[in-house]
Amino acid sequence: MRILVLGGTRFVGYSVAAEGVRRGHEVVCAARGEAGRVPVGARLVRVDRDLEDGLAPLVGERFDAVVDVATISYEWVRRALAAFGDGVGHWAFVSSISAYAEPGSPPSGVGDRLLPPKAVHGTREAMKDDPDLYGSVKVASEQAVTAAVGDKALIVRAGLITGPGDEHDRFGYWPQRLVRGGRVVVPDVGHEIQYIDVRDLAAWLIDGAEQGITGVFDGIGPSTPLPALLTAMADTLGANVEFVRVSEEELLERGVAPWSGPRSLPLWLPASHMYMGSRDAGPALAAGLTPRSLADALAGALDHERTLGVDRQRKAGLTPEDEAEILAG
Template sequence: MRILVLGGTRFVGFSVAAEAVRRGHEVVCAARGQAGRVPEGARLVRVDRDVEDGLEPLVGEGFDAVVDVATISYEWVRRALDAFGEQVGHWTFVSSISAYAEPGARPTGAGDPLLPPRTVHGTRELMKDDPDLYGSVKVASEQAVTAAAGAKAMIVRAGLITGPGDEHDRFGYWAQRLARGGRVLVPDVDHDIQIVDVRDLAAWIVDAAEKGTTGIFDGVGPAQPLPDLLTAIADVLGADVEFVRASPDKLLELGVNPWAGPRSLPLWLPASHRYMASRDAAPALAAGLTPRSLADAVAGALDHERTLGLDREREAGLSPEDEAEVIAALGA
């Protein structure tokens, strides 16, 4: 097959392109080429999706399948559909479970209410002030894909993606922290969490292009309570740890934030998002998503952490100094 990956230099796009190349497909990656390299064996075509004619370098090329990993721009998605939507046989759009409107309500399936669509070009700065923007742009993008590609489209609402190339430091925080051992500050919560390794997600996306799988799926692994996941990570690492549990209220009082960002405990969901990571994985698993073992997922995340540097300034989590300070305050 001839596969166009809109992206291909970072995380999900890179992993999809690498998997497609590994299987012997001809892979073209369309990107600025500023965020990194494309996988060996793929061809980079430099484009600028911020401008109306930015895909012009691809004019005249034909593809059997397209994979679009556009993050926060509806216009990127629309322009790609205008250029290639009619000619390709399969179209995958990587969306997000952030598209759902009610993360505090128990989910029932992919038909759950979505956020209102917004046809804007988002930025990380805008998202800081408008946390629903990301999900709303994904909804608008999904609708554009459905309208243009119809029965040949697969929409993957991905959950928390882990593994090599992860730029968000959330799952990786726990892999490196538990590997270090000692007294580990954890949130005293019982909500579920779900992960999907980027390599497994990529393999499934390439499978879908090969087999013509279509529909809307939550791209997540099986759900389990966060305390169970943290215990399981410590077990596969053989880590000597003592969990120091603190209530959400106490953590907030001590300046520790949920989920992500500076001075946070990643994967801890606030009450307003209690069921965000309790999606039904069964449809995706039945359609071929095959999660690797937790040991493999943790090893991949930890290798990536070590490549980036364990002592770096993190996107999410607590520094050893901040964690010790909070644990001391709890003891006092």
Template sequence: MRLLVLGGTRFLGRAVAAEAVTRGHEVVCAARGLAGDVPPGARLVKVDRDAPDGLAPLAGERFDAVVDVAPISYDWVSRALEALADRVGHWSFVSSVSAYADFGVPPTGVGDPLLPPRAEHGSRDTLGDDPDRYGSIKVASENAVLRAAGADRSFVVRAGLITGPGDESDRFGHWPARLARGGRVVVPDTDLRTQYVDVRDLAAWIVDAGEKGTTGVYDGIGPSGALLDLLSDVAEAVGGDVEFVRVPEERLAELRVAPWGGPRSLPLWLPATHRYMTARDAGPALAAGLTPRALVDAVAGALDRERELGLDRERKAGLSRAEEEEVLAALGGSAGE
């Protein structure tokens, strides 16, 4: 198979390219080449997707399959489709569960209401001003893929929380790193369900889809389970000697602990308005070939990534040691080592 990865130098795009190379496919990665190197065995074609003619270096080339991991730009997606759709056999687009309109109600499947499409170019610097903008751009991009490539050639994956080698979010990885340290650990007292997908498993499924011609729209995520059960399993996987200090959600808010991500947060915990964001039905994706690895392997990959970045670095998500000490002190305890 001749595969084009629009991206290929970081996280999921690089994992897709690496998986395809391992299987013996010819892999071309189209990227600026600024975020990192392509995997050994892949070929980099430098492009600038911000420019109207930025994909000109690919003119005349044909591919059996394309994988587009464009994060936040409708322009990138639409230009790629205009330039390449008639010369490609299969088109995979990585969307997001953020495309759904209401996470305050239980999900029923990929037919759930979506956010209104917004054919815009976003950036990591501006998305914080409008929390729905990312999802709306993904909806517009999905629509463009289905129009240009057609339902008989399109594979749309609404990914959930992706973890593993190359993860840049600090969310899932916070927990293996923290639980491996041991001691008294602040956790939310909640019945919230959560789920994730390892980047290597998602990449393998996407390459499978290109090989087999899999089509359709799927939630690309692993099975959901109780958050506190997951944390217990992670603690066991890393061998952490921990005591969970379960704190009511209202009390966490009083102590200025934020949900999900960002400074002074507890990753994977969600506010009531989003409690079903991590309770999507993984059944259709599993039936279509997504194969999650054992938790112990996913945790090992996340912990390796944490150690690679530095366990005591300034994080994008989670409580620092000092912040957790402060919270525990307010609760009448102290953090253990």
């Protein structure tokens, strides 16, 4: 197959391209090429999706399948569909569970109410001011895909994506912290959490192209109560730790944020997003999404942590000094 990956130089796009190459497909990556290299065996075509004619370097090329990982721009999606939608046999769009309007309510499936669509070119700065903008752009992009390619579309609303190339430092914080050992601050909560390793998501997206998998799915692994997941991580790693459970109220009083950002505890969900880690993975699993073992997921996360540098300034998590201060209190 000839597969076009719109992206291909970082995280999800890179993993998809690498998996396509591994299976012997001809993979073309359309990207600026500034974020990194494409996998060995893939071909990079430099494009600028911010420009109306930014895909011009691909004019005349035809593809059996397209995988689009566009993150912030409806216009990127629209232009790609206009260029390749008519001739492609399968179109996969990586959306997000951030598209759902009520993450603080128990979910029932992919038919849950979505955020209002916003057909705009978002920016990361704008998304800081409007936390729902990312999800709203994803909704508008999903609608554009289904309108353009119909039943050839695979819409994957991904949850927390982990593994090699992860740029957000959330999942990786925990195995790296656990292998350090000692007393570990954890949130005293019981909510569920989910993740999917990027390599497993990529494999399923290529399966979709090969097998013609279509429809809308929550692309995520099974849910697990957060305390049980952290315990399983520690057991799998053989970590010598003592979990110190701290109430949400005390954490907030001490300036610890849930989920992400400086001085935070990743995977702890605020009440407003309590059910973000409880999506129904059943349909995606039945359609072939196959999560790897926890041991493999942790090994990939730790390798990535070491590649980045374990003493770096993190985008999520507590520093040793932060944690010591909380434990002392």
